[in-house]
Amino acid sequence: MRKLDDSAIEKKADTLHGWMVVKRDGGPRLEREFPFDDFTDALAFTLKVGVIAEKADHHPLMETGWGRVRVVWWSHSLGGLSERDFEMAEKTSALYVR
Template sequence: MPRPPRLSPDAVAAALRELPGWSGDADGLRRSVELPSFADAVAAVVRIGFAAEAVDHHPDVDLRWRTLHLTLVSHSAGGVSELDLDLARRIDALLP
């Protein structure tokens, strides 16, 4: 199945205006979120994992105690694609 192409910097900047928890540019999207406890952070990773599997697109996840650092990039596109924007929205629906 072909993957979506890399988005332009302008398209990514426009999308980020509708994703207030996220930052980044055409090279990647980033979000950090602090959860109430380590167990809550681990549970969030599991929820994100199931969402990622559902769309066959996977974030880089760094868990530091109760803080999640997430990075989205479509490596096959060489930067941010529509897959990353879709997954960012799905992740936002799962996190506080």
């Protein structure tokens, strides 16, 4: 895995619907909040994301609350974003069915 530069991040971010690139703790991260009708649906989505994260051995920050799940992807070891983060964001979006 290699850390993407700002230009590559900008190009790739344009292809992700609903995701934002945010700077936190000095590095870029991919962040999206997914709305749900209740806590049960939010929790079920959190578990689905957890399964794909575990299979990929790449784990996001997730905050689950009533009617929402916030997912944040970044490569901790690189202190920024990699191709894998964008792949995982796409996989996460694919799990979201409304």
